[in-house]
Amino acid sequence: MLEIVELKREDFPKYTQRIQMDSSDVIMPVQEIIENVRKNKDQALHDYTLKFDKADIKDFKVAQEDIQKSIENIDPKLRVALENAAENIAKFHEAQIPEEWTMEIQKGVKAGQIIRPLEKVGCYIPGGRAAYPSSILMTVIPAKIVGVKEIICCTPPDQDGNISDEILAAAKIAGATQIYKVGGAQAIAAMAYSTETIPSVDKIVGPGNIFVATAKKLVYGDVDIEFFAGPSEMLALADETANPEYMAAELLAQAEHDPNAATIMVTTSRKLAEDTLKSLDEQLQDAPRREIIEESLTNYAHILVADSMEDAITFTNLYAPEHLVIVTKDHYKTLEEIDNAGSIFLGNLTPVAGGDYGSGTNHVLPTSGGARMYSGLSADSYLKKPTIQELTEEGVLNIEAMVRNLAEAEGLYAHAESIKKRADDVRK
Secondary structure, three states: OOOEEEEOHHHHHHHOOOOOOOOOOOHHHHHHHHHHHHHHOHHHHHHHHHHHHOOOOOOOEOOHHHHHHHHHHOOHHHHHHHHHHHHHHHHHHHOOOOOOEEEEEEOOEEEEEOOEEOOEEEEEOOOOOOOOHHHHHHHHHHHHHHOOOEEEEEEOOOOOOOOOHHHHHHHHHHOOOEEEEOOHHHHHHHHHHOOOOOOOOOEEEOOOOHHHHHHHHHHEOOEEEOOOOOOOEEEEEEOOOOOHHHHHHHHHHHHOOOOOOEEEEEEOOHHHHHHHHHHHHHHHOOOOOHHHHHHHHHHHEEEEEEOOHHHHHHHHHHHOOOEEEEEOOOHHHHHOOOOOOOEEEEOOOOOHHHHHHOOOOOOOOOOOOHHHOOOOOOHHHHEEOOEEEEEOHHHHHHHHHHHHHHHHHOOOHHHHHHHHHHHHHHHO
Protein backbone atom coordinates (compact mmCIF):
# COMPACT_ATOMS: atom_id res chain seq x y z
CA MET A 1 0.00 0.00 0.00
CA LEU A 2 2.55 2.60 1.13
CA GLU A 3 6.25 2.08 0.46
CA ILE A 4 9.49 3.86 1.28
CA VAL A 5 11.14 5.36 -1.81
CA GLU A 6 14.60 6.81 -2.29
CA LEU A 7 14.04 10.33 -3.62
CA LYS A 8 16.35 11.36 -6.47
CA ARG A 9 16.35 14.81 -8.04
CA GLU A 10 15.34 13.46 -11.44
CA ASP A 11 12.21 12.01 -9.81
CA PHE A 12 11.03 15.26 -8.22
CA PRO A 13 8.36 15.93 -10.90
CA LYS A 14 6.97 12.40 -10.51
CA TYR A 15 6.30 12.81 -6.80
CA THR A 16 4.88 16.33 -7.00
CA GLN A 17 1.92 14.95 -8.96
CA ARG A 18 -1.42 14.76 -7.22
CA ILE A 19 -4.96 14.56 -8.49
CA GLN A 20 -5.90 17.52 -10.62
CA MET A 21 -9.37 19.03 -10.42
CA ASP A 22 -10.09 18.51 -14.11
CA SER A 23 -13.32 20.37 -14.75
CA SER A 24 -13.53 19.60 -18.47
CA ASP A 25 -16.07 16.80 -17.96
CA VAL A 26 -18.38 18.87 -15.76
CA ILE A 27 -18.20 22.32 -17.35
CA MET A 28 -21.23 21.75 -19.59
CA PRO A 29 -23.59 20.40 -16.88
CA VAL A 30 -22.43 23.06 -14.42
CA GLN A 31 -22.99 25.77 -17.04
CA GLU A 32 -26.49 24.42 -17.58
CA ILE A 33 -27.18 24.56 -13.84
CA ILE A 34 -25.95 28.14 -13.64
CA GLU A 35 -28.08 29.27 -16.58
CA ASN A 36 -31.14 27.49 -15.22
CA VAL A 37 -30.75 29.15 -11.81
CA ARG A 38 -30.28 32.56 -13.45
CA LYS A 39 -33.49 32.04 -15.44
CA ASN A 40 -35.76 30.10 -13.09
CA LYS A 41 -34.30 31.09 -9.74
CA ASP A 42 -35.96 29.41 -6.71
CA GLN A 43 -37.79 26.91 -8.91
CA ALA A 44 -34.45 25.71 -10.30
CA LEU A 45 -33.05 25.46 -6.77
CA HIS A 46 -36.06 23.38 -5.73
CA ASP A 47 -35.68 21.02 -8.68
CA TYR A 48 -31.93 20.51 -8.21
CA THR A 49 -32.25 20.02 -4.45
CA LEU A 50 -34.90 17.37 -5.05
CA LYS A 51 -32.73 15.71 -7.70
CA PHE A 52 -29.35 15.77 -5.96
CA ASP A 53 -30.20 15.90 -2.23
CA LYS A 54 -33.54 14.04 -2.34
CA ALA A 55 -35.09 16.87 -0.33
CA ASP A 56 -38.36 18.57 -1.28
CA ILE A 57 -37.81 22.10 0.04
CA LYS A 58 -40.26 24.95 -0.30
CA ASP A 59 -38.40 27.56 1.77
CA PHE A 60 -34.61 27.60 1.52
CA LYS A 61 -34.09 30.12 4.30
CA VAL A 62 -33.37 28.64 7.73
CA ALA A 63 -35.58 30.29 10.33
CA GLN A 64 -33.75 32.43 12.88
CA GLU A 65 -35.64 30.56 15.59
CA ASP A 66 -34.07 27.28 14.43
CA ILE A 67 -30.64 28.84 14.37
CA GLN A 68 -31.06 30.10 17.92
CA LYS A 69 -32.37 26.73 19.16
CA SER A 70 -29.37 24.94 17.65
CA ILE A 71 -27.10 26.42 20.31
CA GLU A 72 -29.17 24.72 22.99
CA ASN A 73 -29.42 21.44 21.07
CA ILE A 74 -25.74 20.69 20.57
CA ASP A 75 -23.48 18.95 23.07
CA PRO A 76 -22.26 21.54 25.61
CA LYS A 77 -18.69 20.35 25.04
CA LEU A 78 -19.02 21.08 21.34
CA ARG A 79 -20.43 24.52 22.09
CA VAL A 80 -17.42 25.33 24.28
CA ALA A 81 -15.08 24.03 21.57
CA LEU A 82 -16.76 26.15 18.89
CA GLU A 83 -16.66 29.25 21.08
CA ASN A 84 -13.00 28.72 21.99
CA ALA A 85 -12.06 28.16 18.36
CA ALA A 86 -14.06 31.22 17.29
CA GLU A 87 -12.22 33.36 19.83
CA ASN A 88 -8.81 32.21 18.56
CA ILE A 89 -9.77 32.63 14.92
CA ALA A 90 -11.05 36.15 15.56
CA LYS A 91 -7.91 37.12 17.47
CA PHE A 92 -5.61 35.88 14.72
CA HIS A 93 -7.53 37.50 11.87
CA GLU A 94 -7.91 40.81 13.70
CA ALA A 95 -4.10 41.03 13.62
CA GLN A 96 -4.22 40.66 9.83
CA ILE A 97 -6.31 43.78 9.22
CA PRO A 98 -4.08 46.32 7.48
CA GLU A 99 -3.95 49.98 8.45
CA GLU A 100 -4.80 52.90 6.21
CA TRP A 101 -1.86 55.12 5.28
CA THR A 102 -0.80 58.19 3.35
CA MET A 103 2.63 59.53 2.47
CA GLU A 104 4.22 62.43 0.65
CA ILE A 105 5.50 61.03 -2.65
CA GLN A 106 7.23 64.30 -3.48
CA LYS A 107 6.67 67.91 -2.52
CA GLY A 108 2.96 68.68 -2.77
CA VAL A 109 2.02 65.16 -3.89
CA LYS A 110 0.28 63.05 -1.27
CA ALA A 111 -0.92 59.51 -1.92
CA GLY A 112 -2.17 56.65 0.18
CA GLN A 113 -4.50 53.73 0.65
CA ILE A 114 -7.79 53.37 2.49
CA ILE A 115 -9.45 50.14 3.65
CA ARG A 116 -13.07 49.21 2.98
CA PRO A 117 -14.86 45.87 3.58
CA LEU A 118 -16.87 44.10 0.93
CA GLU A 119 -20.62 44.69 1.25
CA LYS A 120 -21.88 41.09 0.93
CA VAL A 121 -20.14 37.71 0.88
CA GLY A 122 -21.33 34.13 0.47
CA CYS A 123 -19.75 31.17 2.28
CA TYR A 124 -20.18 27.70 0.83
CA ILE A 125 -20.17 24.96 3.46
CA PRO A 126 -19.85 21.44 1.99
CA GLY A 127 -21.94 18.46 2.95
CA GLY A 128 -21.42 14.94 1.63
CA ARG A 129 -19.05 12.73 3.62
CA ALA A 130 -19.24 14.88 6.74
CA ALA A 131 -20.52 18.13 8.21
CA TYR A 132 -17.89 20.83 8.64
CA PRO A 133 -18.84 23.42 11.28
CA SER A 134 -15.17 24.46 11.39
CA SER A 135 -15.44 25.68 7.78
CA ILE A 136 -18.17 28.09 8.86
CA LEU A 137 -15.90 29.55 11.54
CA MET A 138 -13.04 29.90 9.07
CA THR A 139 -15.06 31.61 6.34
CA VAL A 140 -17.51 33.73 8.34
CA ILE A 141 -15.40 35.08 11.21
CA PRO A 142 -12.79 36.93 9.12
CA ALA A 143 -15.61 38.58 7.15
CA LYS A 144 -17.41 39.54 10.35
CA ILE A 145 -14.42 41.15 12.03
CA VAL A 146 -13.50 43.34 9.04
CA GLY A 147 -17.04 44.71 8.88
CA VAL A 148 -18.79 42.86 6.04
CA LYS A 149 -22.45 43.75 6.55
CA GLU A 150 -24.12 40.70 5.02
CA ILE A 151 -22.61 37.21 5.34
CA ILE A 152 -24.71 34.34 4.02
CA CYS A 153 -24.01 30.60 4.14
CA CYS A 154 -25.25 27.93 1.77
CA THR A 155 -25.00 24.25 2.66
CA PRO A 156 -26.73 21.10 1.38
CA PRO A 157 -29.69 19.78 3.43
CA ASP A 158 -30.26 16.17 4.41
CA GLN A 159 -33.08 14.17 2.81
CA ASP A 160 -35.52 15.57 5.35
CA GLY A 161 -34.63 19.08 4.27
CA ASN A 162 -32.77 19.93 7.47
CA ILE A 163 -29.38 21.35 8.37
CA SER A 164 -27.59 19.82 11.36
CA ASP A 165 -27.62 21.69 14.65
CA GLU A 166 -23.81 21.61 14.61
CA ILE A 167 -23.72 23.61 11.37
CA LEU A 168 -26.39 26.05 12.52
CA ALA A 169 -24.73 26.58 15.88
CA ALA A 170 -21.38 27.26 14.24
CA ALA A 171 -23.03 29.80 11.93
CA LYS A 172 -24.64 31.53 14.91
CA ILE A 173 -21.40 31.65 16.88
CA ALA A 174 -19.42 32.87 13.86
CA GLY A 175 -21.89 35.66 13.12
CA ALA A 176 -23.47 34.62 9.82
CA THR A 177 -26.37 36.81 8.72
CA GLN A 178 -28.42 34.03 7.17
CA ILE A 179 -28.17 30.33 6.27
CA TYR A 180 -29.78 28.72 3.22
CA LYS A 181 -30.55 25.04 2.64
CA VAL A 182 -29.02 24.60 -0.79
CA GLY A 183 -25.78 23.06 -2.01
CA GLY A 184 -23.81 22.23 -5.13
CA ALA A 185 -23.29 24.34 -8.23
CA GLN A 186 -26.84 25.66 -7.85
CA ALA A 187 -25.89 27.33 -4.55
CA ILE A 188 -22.93 29.05 -6.21
CA ALA A 189 -25.17 30.26 -9.03
CA ALA A 190 -27.74 31.58 -6.56
CA MET A 191 -25.12 33.53 -4.60
CA ALA A 192 -23.64 34.91 -7.81
CA TYR A 193 -26.86 35.99 -9.54
CA SER A 194 -29.59 35.92 -6.83
CA THR A 195 -32.98 34.24 -6.69
CA GLU A 196 -36.25 35.30 -5.08
CA THR A 197 -34.85 34.01 -1.77
CA ILE A 198 -31.05 34.17 -1.95
CA PRO A 199 -29.31 37.51 -2.55
CA SER A 200 -26.34 37.97 -4.84
CA VAL A 201 -23.00 38.65 -3.15
CA ASP A 202 -19.71 40.30 -4.02
CA LYS A 203 -17.50 37.30 -3.23
CA ILE A 204 -17.98 33.55 -2.77
CA VAL A 205 -15.59 31.56 -0.58
CA GLY A 206 -15.36 28.06 0.85
CA PRO A 207 -14.39 24.54 -0.22
CA GLY A 208 -16.46 22.14 -2.29
CA ASN A 209 -16.43 19.26 -4.76
CA ILE A 210 -15.56 19.50 -8.45
CA PHE A 211 -19.05 20.81 -9.32
CA VAL A 212 -18.83 23.56 -6.72
CA ALA A 213 -15.26 24.45 -7.68
CA THR A 214 -16.16 24.57 -11.37
CA ALA A 215 -19.19 26.74 -10.69
CA LYS A 216 -17.00 29.17 -8.76
CA LYS A 217 -14.61 29.30 -11.68
CA LEU A 218 -17.45 29.99 -14.14
CA VAL A 219 -19.03 32.81 -12.12
CA TYR A 220 -15.66 34.44 -11.39
CA GLY A 221 -15.66 37.90 -12.89
CA ASP A 222 -19.29 38.52 -12.06
CA VAL A 223 -18.32 37.87 -8.45
CA ASP A 224 -14.95 37.34 -6.82
CA ILE A 225 -13.76 34.00 -5.40
CA GLU A 226 -10.81 33.17 -3.17
CA PHE A 227 -9.18 30.50 -5.39
CA PHE A 228 -9.81 27.22 -7.21
CA ALA A 229 -9.09 24.48 -4.66
CA GLY A 230 -8.76 20.71 -4.98
CA PRO A 231 -8.50 17.82 -2.50
CA SER A 232 -6.66 18.40 0.77
CA GLU A 233 -2.90 17.74 0.97
CA MET A 234 -0.07 17.63 3.50
CA LEU A 235 3.70 17.32 3.31
CA ALA A 236 5.81 16.53 6.37
CA LEU A 237 9.46 17.62 6.13
CA ALA A 238 11.42 15.81 8.83
CA ASP A 239 14.82 14.66 10.03
CA GLU A 240 15.83 12.12 12.66
CA THR A 241 14.47 14.33 15.47
CA ALA A 242 10.87 13.69 14.39
CA ASN A 243 8.66 11.39 16.44
CA PRO A 244 7.60 8.51 14.12
CA GLU A 245 4.29 8.00 15.93
CA TYR A 246 3.43 11.66 15.42
CA MET A 247 4.47 11.51 11.77
CA ALA A 248 2.33 8.42 11.20
CA ALA A 249 -0.60 10.16 12.91
CA GLU A 250 -0.20 13.14 10.56
CA LEU A 251 -0.23 10.90 7.50
CA LEU A 252 -3.36 9.13 8.72
CA ALA A 253 -5.10 12.37 9.64
CA GLN A 254 -4.56 13.80 6.19
CA ALA A 255 -5.56 10.58 4.42
CA GLU A 256 -8.91 10.36 6.24
CA HIS A 257 -10.12 13.54 4.52
CA ASP A 258 -10.81 11.98 1.18
CA PRO A 259 -9.65 9.13 -1.10
CA ASN A 260 -8.01 11.79 -3.27
CA ALA A 261 -6.17 13.54 -0.43
CA ALA A 262 -2.41 13.77 -1.00
CA THR A 263 -0.11 12.73 1.85
CA ILE A 264 3.69 13.00 1.70
CA MET A 265 6.59 12.65 4.11
CA VAL A 266 10.06 13.57 2.92
CA THR A 267 12.94 12.92 5.29
CA THR A 268 16.69 12.53 5.43
CA SER A 269 16.39 9.64 7.89
CA ARG A 270 15.81 6.12 6.63
CA LYS A 271 15.18 4.98 10.21
CA LEU A 272 12.47 7.60 10.67
CA ALA A 273 10.84 6.45 7.44
CA GLU A 274 10.85 2.81 8.55
CA ASP A 275 9.61 3.58 12.06
CA THR A 276 6.88 5.85 10.70
CA LEU A 277 5.66 3.19 8.28
CA LYS A 278 5.58 0.62 11.08
CA SER A 279 3.65 2.97 13.37
CA LEU A 280 1.26 3.87 10.58
CA ASP A 281 0.36 0.22 10.04
CA GLU A 282 -0.30 -0.17 13.77
CA GLN A 283 -2.42 2.97 14.08
CA LEU A 284 -4.39 2.15 10.95
CA GLN A 285 -5.82 -1.02 12.47
CA ASP A 286 -8.23 0.88 14.73
CA ALA A 287 -8.86 3.92 12.50
CA PRO A 288 -12.64 4.63 12.22
CA ARG A 289 -12.28 5.85 8.60
CA ARG A 290 -9.93 3.04 7.61
CA GLU A 291 -11.50 2.41 4.20
CA ILE A 292 -11.05 6.02 3.10
CA ILE A 293 -7.53 6.16 4.55
CA GLU A 294 -6.39 3.01 2.77
CA GLU A 295 -7.68 4.27 -0.57
CA SER A 296 -5.98 7.63 -0.08
CA LEU A 297 -2.68 6.06 0.98
CA THR A 298 -2.78 3.82 -2.08
CA ASN A 299 -3.52 6.66 -4.48
CA TYR A 300 -1.53 9.72 -3.44
CA ALA A 301 0.74 8.94 -0.48
CA HIS A 302 4.54 8.59 -0.38
CA ILE A 303 7.31 8.26 2.20
CA LEU A 304 10.39 9.68 0.52
CA VAL A 305 13.99 9.50 1.73
CA ALA A 306 16.12 12.34 0.34
CA ASP A 307 19.90 12.34 0.02
CA SER A 308 20.19 15.65 1.89
CA MET A 309 18.11 18.26 3.67
CA GLU A 310 18.88 20.60 0.77
CA ASP A 311 17.17 18.16 -1.60
CA ALA A 312 14.27 17.69 0.82
CA ILE A 313 13.71 21.44 1.04
CA THR A 314 14.01 21.89 -2.73
CA PHE A 315 11.39 19.19 -3.23
CA THR A 316 9.13 20.78 -0.62
CA ASN A 317 9.21 24.16 -2.35
CA LEU A 318 8.52 22.50 -5.69
CA TYR A 319 5.57 20.62 -4.20
CA ALA A 320 4.18 23.81 -2.58
CA PRO A 321 1.92 21.95 -0.14
CA GLU A 322 -1.35 23.17 1.30
CA HIS A 323 -0.20 22.06 4.77
CA LEU A 324 3.49 21.80 5.63
CA VAL A 325 4.73 20.12 8.82
CA ILE A 326 8.38 20.87 9.65
CA VAL A 327 10.13 18.76 12.28
CA THR A 328 13.90 19.28 12.16
CA LYS A 329 16.68 20.03 14.64
CA ASP A 330 16.17 23.75 14.09
CA HIS A 331 12.78 24.21 12.46
CA TYR A 332 13.10 27.99 12.39
CA LYS A 333 16.31 27.71 10.38
CA THR A 334 14.56 25.29 8.03
CA LEU A 335 11.62 27.70 7.80
CA GLU A 336 13.94 30.37 6.38
CA GLU A 337 14.39 28.18 3.30
CA ILE A 338 10.67 27.61 2.72
CA ASP A 339 9.06 29.76 0.03
CA ASN A 340 5.92 27.86 -0.94
CA ALA A 341 3.32 26.57 1.53
CA GLY A 342 -0.25 27.38 2.48
CA SER A 343 0.06 26.95 6.26
CA ILE A 344 3.12 25.75 8.20
CA PHE A 345 3.21 23.68 11.39
CA LEU A 346 6.46 23.76 13.37
CA GLY A 347 7.85 21.08 15.67
CA ASN A 348 6.85 17.68 16.98
CA LEU A 349 3.98 19.05 19.07
CA THR A 350 2.14 20.94 16.31
CA PRO A 351 -0.33 18.83 14.32
CA VAL A 352 -2.18 20.09 11.26
CA ALA A 353 -5.39 19.52 13.22
CA GLY A 354 -4.34 22.40 15.47
CA GLY A 355 -4.61 24.79 12.54
CA ASP A 356 -7.68 23.04 11.16
CA TYR A 357 -9.62 23.81 14.32
CA GLY A 358 -8.13 25.93 17.03
CA SER A 359 -4.79 27.75 16.67
CA GLY A 360 -6.51 30.69 14.96
CA THR A 361 -5.02 30.39 11.48
CA ASN A 362 -7.33 29.75 8.55
CA HIS A 363 -7.77 26.29 7.06
CA VAL A 364 -9.13 27.44 3.69
CA LEU A 365 -5.85 27.12 1.78
CA PRO A 366 -4.48 26.79 -1.78
CA THR A 367 -3.92 23.27 -3.09
CA SER A 368 -2.33 21.61 -6.15
CA GLY A 369 0.72 23.87 -6.03
CA GLY A 370 -1.32 27.06 -5.68
CA ALA A 371 0.83 28.07 -2.71
CA ARG A 372 3.48 29.08 -5.25
CA MET A 373 1.23 31.96 -6.27
CA TYR A 374 -1.21 32.93 -3.54
CA SER A 375 -2.10 32.64 0.12
CA GLY A 376 -5.00 31.16 2.04
CA LEU A 377 -8.20 32.86 3.12
CA SER A 378 -7.58 35.78 5.47
CA ALA A 379 -9.05 39.02 6.73
CA ASP A 380 -7.49 40.62 3.66
CA SER A 381 -9.68 38.41 1.45
CA TYR A 382 -12.74 40.46 2.44
CA LEU A 383 -11.21 43.90 2.01
CA LYS A 384 -10.87 46.42 -0.79
CA LYS A 385 -8.01 48.91 -0.83
CA PRO A 386 -8.88 52.03 -2.80
CA THR A 387 -5.96 54.37 -3.37
CA ILE A 388 -6.18 58.12 -2.78
CA GLN A 389 -4.13 61.08 -3.96
CA GLU A 390 -4.13 64.83 -3.43
CA LEU A 391 -2.10 67.58 -5.10
CA THR A 392 -1.29 71.00 -3.70
CA GLU A 393 -0.36 73.95 -5.92
CA GLU A 394 3.29 73.00 -5.48
CA GLY A 395 2.47 69.41 -6.35
CA VAL A 396 0.69 70.36 -9.59
CA LEU A 397 3.74 72.30 -10.75
CA ASN A 398 6.12 69.54 -9.70
CA ILE A 399 4.48 66.78 -11.76
CA GLU A 400 2.99 68.81 -14.62
CA ALA A 401 5.84 68.20 -17.07
CA MET A 402 6.00 64.47 -16.28
CA VAL A 403 2.26 63.99 -16.72
CA ARG A 404 2.07 66.09 -19.91
CA ASN A 405 5.05 64.38 -21.55
CA LEU A 406 3.79 60.88 -20.79
CA ALA A 407 0.20 61.68 -21.82
CA GLU A 408 1.26 63.28 -25.10
CA ALA A 409 3.59 60.35 -25.85
CA GLU A 410 0.54 58.09 -25.59
CA GLY A 411 -1.60 60.38 -27.74
CA LEU A 412 -3.91 61.28 -24.86
CA TYR A 413 -3.91 65.06 -25.29
CA ALA A 414 -6.97 65.71 -23.13
CA HIS A 415 -5.10 64.05 -20.26
CA ALA A 416 -2.23 66.45 -20.78
CA GLU A 417 -4.58 69.41 -20.99
CA SER A 418 -6.31 68.46 -17.73
CA ILE A 419 -3.17 69.09 -15.69
CA LYS A 420 -1.94 71.99 -17.86
CA LYS A 421 -5.10 73.99 -17.07
CA ARG A 422 -4.51 73.56 -13.33
CA ALA A 423 -0.83 74.42 -13.62
CA ASP A 424 -1.60 77.55 -15.68
CA ASP A 425 -4.02 78.77 -13.02
CA VAL A 426 -1.44 78.19 -10.28
CA ARG A 427 1.15 80.21 -12.18
CA LYS A 428 -1.15 83.21 -12.57
